[in-house]
Amino acid sequence: MKYNVIGYFLSEGFRNVFKNKKSTFSCLGVMCATMLLFGLFFAFGKNINNAVDTLEQEQGMQVFMEYDAKEEEINSLKEKLTNIQGINTVTFVTKEDAYNTMKERLGKNENAIKGFTPDIFSVSYIVTLTDLALNNQVYNEINALESVRTIQ
Numbered sequence: 001m002k003y004n005v006i007g008y009f010l011s012e013g014f015r016n017v018f019k020n021k022k023s024t025f026s027c028l029g030v031m032c033a034t035m036l037l038f039g040l041f042f043a044f045g046k047n048i049n050n051a052v053d054t055l056e057q058e059q060g061m062q063v064f065m066e067y068d069a070k071e072e073e074i075n076s077l078k079e080k081l082t083n084i085q086g087i088n089t090v091t092f093v094t095k096e097d098a099y100n101t102m103k104e105r106l107g108k109n110e111n112a113i114k115g116f117t118p119d120i121f122s123v124s125y126i127v128t129l130t131d132l133a134l135n136n137q138v139y140n141e142i143n144a145l146e147s148v149r150t151i152q
Contacts, residue, residue, distance in 0.1 A: 056129075056131070056132050059128065059129055059132055059135075060088075060089075060126060060127050060128035060129055061126075061127050061129075061138075061139065061142070061151050061152060062093070062125070062126050062127070062151070062152045063077075063124055063125045063126075063127055063142055063151050064122050064123075064124045064148070064149045064150045065077060065124060065125075065147050065148065065149060066122065066147050066149050067122045067149070069122070069123060069147050073146075073147045074092075074123055074147075076147075077125065077145060077147055077148070078090060078092065078125065080145055081125055081127060081142065081145075084138060084141050084142065085134075086129055086130055086134035086137060086138045087127050087128070087130070087138060088128045088129055088130045089126075089127070090125050090126075090127055091125065092123070092124075093123065093124045093126060094118075094123060095118040095119060095121045095122070095123055096118045098118070098121035098122075098123075099116075099117075099120075099121055102121070122149060127142070
């Protein structure tokens with residue numbers, strides 16, 4: 001194309017924009033509204049996906065051991081848990097940690113457990129998963145292990 005043809009098209013385009021002001025600005029308004037709605041839905045979708053990903057990473061279960069579990073059983077269970085496919089992290093929770101967590105949850109009502117010692121709690125492991133689709137499979141494998149009292 002020659003430069004004079006491009007110049008002609010541009011000049012005709014700008015001239016018609018100012019000749020047909022109503023249709024030009026209505027089209028411009030519709031395009032802006034469409035882009036705004038698309039941007040809002042895009043941002044909303046991204047935020048939802050991010051929230052779901054965060055929830056998946058934090059999703060897990062707490063594995064409570066028997067009250068009279070010995071140190072070797074506790075360490076053995078940790079090894080078994082780390083070998084299960086689908087488990088991301090395994091965090092040990094002592095009786096004292098469980099007692100302090102309960103006090104925090106009770107807040108102003110912490111007097112409800114006043115007089116109790118941490119020995120009323122059992123040790124546990126907090127297990128996070130790599131994929132939520134493996135939830136039932138991991139649950140069944142953990143439930144089959146010895147020394148496991150309950151899983152939440």
